[in-house]
Amino acid sequence: MTLIVDIGHRLGDFAIDASFESAGRLTALFGPSGSGKSTLINLIAGLIRPEKGRIAVDGRVLVDTAAGAFVPMHRRRIGMVFQDARLFPHLSVAGNLRYGRWFTPASERYADMDGVVDLLGIGHLLDRRPAKLSGGEKQRVAIGRALLASPKLLLMDEPLASLDEARKAEILPYVERLRDETKIPIVYVSHSIAEVARLASDVVVLAQGKVAAAGPTGEIMQRLDLLPAEERGEGGAVLDTTVLRHDESFGMTVLGSPAGEIRVPRLARPAGAPVRLRIRARDVMIATDRPEGLSALNILAGTITAVRPGVGPTVEIAIDCNGATVLARITEQSKHTLRLALGRKVFAVIKTISFDSATTGPGLPIEADG
Amino acid sequence: MNWLLDLTPDEWNAVRLSIKVATVAMLFSLPPGILIALVLARGQFWGKTLLNGLVHLPLILPPVVTGYLLLLTFGKRGPAGAFLAEHFGIIFSFRWTGAALACGVMGFPLMVRAIRLSIEAVDRRMEAAAGTLGANPLWVFATITLPLILPGLIAGSILSFAKAMGEFGATITFVSNIPNETQTLPSAIYTFTQVPGGDDGALRLTLISIVISMAALVASEVLARRVGRRMDIE
Helix, strand or coil, rough: CCCCEEEEECCCCEEEEEEEEEECCCCEECCCCCCCHHHHHHHHHCCCCEEEEEEEEEEEEEEECCCCCCCCCCHCCEEECCCCCCCCCCCCCHHHHHHHHCCHHHHHHHCCCCHHHHHHHHHCCCCHHHHHHHHHHHHHHHHHHHCCCCCCCEEEECCCCCCHHEEEEEEEHHHHHHHHHHHCCCEEECCCHHHHHHHHEEEEECCCCCCEEEEEHHHHHHHHCCHHHHHHHCCEEEEEEEEEEEEEECEEEEEEECCEEEECCCCCCCCCCCCHHHHHHHEEEECCCCCCCCCCCCEEEEEEEEEECCCCCCCCCEEECCCCCEEEEEEEHHHHHHHHCCCEEEEEEEEEHHHHHHHHHCHHHHHHCC | HHHCCCCCHHHHHHHHHHHHHHHHHHHCCCCCCCCHHHHHCCCCCCCCCHHHHHHHHHHCHHHHHHHHHHHHHHHCCCCCHHHHHHHHHHCCCHHHHHHHHHHHHHHHHHHHHHHHHHHCCCHHHHHHHHHCCCCHHHHHHHHHHHHHHHHHHHHHHHHHHHHHHHHHHHHHHHHCCCCCCCHHHHHHHHHHHHCCCHHHHHHHHHHHHHHHHHHHCCCHHHHHHHHHHHHHCC
16 A cells, blocks of 8 residues: 655644655554644545645545545545544444445455454444443444445544553554554554554654654654654664563563563563564663673663764664664763764663563453463 | 213314324425525525524514415415416415415424524534445435434424414414314314304313323423433433
């Protein structure tokens, strides 16, 4: 899938002027509130008609103001999951799920009811009314409803923003399954680094209606300067790892990565399962010699590949550990004392307990025996 | 109690006629009522205030004036009346159909108001969600908007029905007071009060009138509650 967006639009005194291309499995539109993420996704869905510009999905032009083309939303075949679920109150859960099927030509239906119900774990809710569902259940049904319309592209507009942490943790694994087990490309709007780092293959960073940066998640997450101030502490490297084994005696899980083994608190995922690990830059210490007599369990050897000034008296140091980049945020003084410079061989030190469910992600609840 | 149920054939006819007239008036008002309510609730156009005023006219004009205007327009020699009679064979003047028209017109503003309010209360984001699922605007209206405004439709219909059951001034002016044809309950009661010894008949019909109106009201409450419980709108 390739999504091409090149849009100029004005809403009151807010102007959006964004241009990007994405071909990722899950593209995150990331930015603080008021950056124009939701407007952009509404433009893609066809809920808003842009003043000028072009939107195309896989070569199919949805909007081209220069050519006077505009495909109305009901003919776009683009699914949308709203922040507020928006289930139809007069239909049961099953009725909501079936709604989009009616309008999908039989030849283009690829989503089957049983598969989607299974994927989202909503089989026990089918006869219920939307009003009787919890926030997390509503959102899962809303995802299922969008999927069953067999969309060519799925848009998710901050689907977790109105949920509490427990509910978020409940839904996230399902979004991961959606990304990994279906073929539908997803555009995911979020202002949370934890969500983006965990879910996205590509990130488009928006600021004040403009695209500040776009690229693969691993690269973008290291650009701490792009992140909104209140989220900057959450920024850091994103590594794709796999579960090697569990260390039951100490309640730990050992993850394998190009940089070496990384020990994190016990994860409820089976050996061999992929885990996307975010290492917050503020959690990484740097040593010039391999430290001994240290409580921290994760010590990764690498080479400094970048030194960038950070916010206030900090510097950001990128360390290449055998192909995987780890980002450290330290004080200007430490950099000076240790004489850290490009090309220097160092060790990145990360405490196991600095990893939590926001950075490792909880596993699927049903796999607790793994 | 016997004297209450012991209606003369003419009285029975008045009861039946009233129910028929009110039902037809209600059913035929419904489609244009929904349309006008939709236009007033959602439309942005020049002359909206004028249309709104026009719809409300029967509510503020003396019923006799409305009846007379109907006579002028839909009477035998009226422009609309002559046209409909000639092309469709529909005749209103001095027929029960005319009574239904008069009742429908008188109840129309009440119906439109109730439906309009319910349309304005519809969460339009639901309609947008239906659109992203592939429903075109017509389907969105039929499968989302219409079910969501069902309580308003019921309320508007009952108001229209009740108004029709009690309509007197416009009906008698437009189609007169002909037994078995245009003599509805209120006209029949009025006739009884005009003749010596008609008190019993007037009282009987009055009680029946009350019973029918109450039944309609209760039915609408029950229906609305059932719809409301089914939807459980948060």
